[in-house]
Amino acid sequence: MPDHPAEPWRIKMIEPIRTTTREHREKALREAGWNPCLLRSEDVYIDLFTDSGTSAMSDRQWSALMRGDEAYAGARSFYLFEQAVRTHYGYEHVIPVHQGRGGENILSRCLIRPGSHVPGNMYFPSTRAHQELNGATFHDVIIDEAHDAADEHPFKGDVDLAKLRAVIAEHGAAIPYVSLAATVNMAGGQPISVANLTAACDLAHAHGIPVFLDTARAVENAWFVKQREPGWANHSIADILLALCAPTDGAVMSAKKDCLANIGGWIALRDPGLAEQARGLVLLYEGLHTYGGMAGRDMEAIAQGIGESVDEHHIRARIAQVEYLGHRLDTAGVPIVHPVGGHCVCVDATAVLDHLPRTELPGQTLAAAVYLEGGIRGVERGTVSAGRDPATGENRYPPLEFLRLAIPRRVYTQSHIDHVADTLVRVHKNRHDITHGLTFTHEPPHLRFFQARFAPAGGADIYDG
Known part of the structure; x- marks a missing residue:
């Protein structure tokens, strides 16, 4: 039986559930x-x-809800949220959205045009749907082991660099970006290694192609890196999370997963021009660029949850x-x-x-x-x-x-x-x-x-x- 440590929390409030016939x-x-x-x-x-959005929030998160600044523009809660994302994920430009698929929609509208081709380490339904609705064809470049339920490969989320190289060679300028996930949901929550993610980014960047990361469960990915990838055992989860994000050009995030919140998300980018374009679309589809479809209290809960997630x-x-x-x-x-x-x-x-x-x-x-x-x-x-x-x-x-x-x-x-x-x-x-x-x-x-x-x-x- 694997180690099952006692939970690092105690129950303060309950929600009744019932059995049925x-x-x-x-x-x-x-x-x-x-x-x-x-x-x-x-x-x-x-x-x-x-x-997604079904986790239990901590007493500190519930307390943070009461501190929410509900100003329509420039709320204090946004800047707290922004700083938490910058600190733990490392991206300069942080744009709130109501949840992950809101970010997928914005990123797809910014970058994809009819006839585009998007490589990725296995599809996720909503991600691919946004890509296809905007005119792209998705190409799966994950390693073959990811498609074998019995294979024990420790990083089944890894990109097959030969597959990615072949897609780039065939479609070249028609590739607006590479779409990667950490972990890979449709492979069963399988992680990508830091080494492979970095190599995939290097390959894409050599051809002028940006890489965007789905970070919804990147903290879980960081745990597997710490346990399985040589050279990372003595690093903190917070440091590994930054290392996973470092080679990428941006991220789409559903804060309803790792961040222990019930709603919310963000787009995080390095390119100021793309960030400005994304903010413009957020104004149309999500809300003002300093709340993006969230209440101030939601941003407060996410900021607190980010810190708890890397514990x-x-x-x-x-x-x-x-x-x-x-x-x-x-x-x-x-x-x-x-x-x-x-x-x-x-x-x-x-x-x-x-x-x-x-x-x-x-x-x-x-x-x-x-x-x-x-x-x-x-x-x-x-x-x-x-x-x-x-x-x-x-x-x-x-x-x-x-x-x-x-x-x-x-x-x-x-x-x-x-x-x-x-x-x-x-x-x-x-x-x-x-x-x-x-x-x-x-x-x-x-x-x-x-x-x-x-x-x-x-x-x-x-x-x-």
């Missing part, structure tokens, strides 16, 4: 079109749909809780993505439901089964999340198809995690009782996993024989 969950899931995303939260016992005791306990769930599932024979990621454990749906065709959406089917069994909400990461190819209209079938169990920070106890593990073990043990997968009955054009509806391919229930 199987009959109740069956009714709720049918009403939600077999999509756990459309469930009411009151019908969910353990909610692992996302770690060694906090990040050690956070990663250990995720590793604990992964170890329990792995030792019980439940196939998961290896190594265990920073924010989630990903159950390999194509291995669990290997008797279902990909056309019956095994990831979505497994998500439904786990909710029915134990009231646990996860999210599919596979065919549904990948969407359709805009050129052909055909479903994309990525190599990885999994159920992501994303663990909110400072929210659930070890007993809750044990319930999750016990539920997954039961579902896996009885997996052949799942005789049918799911098919679409309603399919939105963008980010369809949020609002799509489904029906069992073989009748009224996925368990019908």
Whole structure:
């Protein structure tokens, strides 16, 4: 069993949650079109749909809320927020947005034109959607090991430099930027090494191409660097975070992850000209450039959360809780993505439901089964999340198809995690009782996993024989 340190906090306030009957969950899931995303939260016992905006804030963050300066322009809270980002991420120009996808929208509108090509270390649904809506084609240049659930490579978020070099050679001036993530969500929360990130930036910069980093979980990435990358064991998490950002030209951030806040984000840039352009678009789409869709109290909570996020005791306990769930599932024979990621454990749906065709959406089917069994909400990461190819209209079938169990920070106890593990073990043990997968009955054009509806391919229930 991996080390599971005692939590470096104690509980001061609780939010009641309730268990439900199987009959109740069956009714709720049918009403939600077999999509756990459309469930009411009151019908969910353990909610692992996302770690985004679902973490528990500290007493100091709640205190910071009361200090919020709600002036429309030039609020004191903005300058506190700006200084926290500059100190811990190292970028000069800090532009607030309401959350990460607001930053993706602004950056895409600034730089992408029809016919553009954007290389990256595996796609993320909202990031690629903004790129494609603005006329770009995404190119996956992540290492091959990232597409193999069983591979134990310590940095499956690394860029394959030969792949990146080939995309640059083919598309050259049509590449507005390289889009990298630390960690890589769709690979299961896998980190990128400092050495590889630096090499990828050097390659791009040699061709005049900027690199922008998704830093939503860069603190978790820094933890893995400290544990796994030679030469970094004696460095602080704060120093490694700065080292990850240092070779890049800017970042898009959802402060709802590492920063322990319930809303908010930023664009951080080095180029003053691009920063001025981005501020102009923020005025149109987000709010004034000194609040960007956030209240002053939100910026205060984020500034406090940034400092807490790099605390060694906090990040050690956070990663250990995720590793604990992964170890329990792995030792019980439940196939998961290896190594265990920073924010989630990903159950390999194509291995669990290997008797279902990909056309019956095994990831979505497994998500439904786990909710029915134990009231646990996860999210599919596979065919549904990948969407359709805009050129052909055909479903994309990525190599990885999994159920992501994303663990909110400072929210659930070890007993809750044990319930999750016990539920997954039961579902896996009885997996052949799942005789049918799911098919679409309603399919939105963008980010369809949020609002799509489904029906069992073989009748009224996925368990019908």
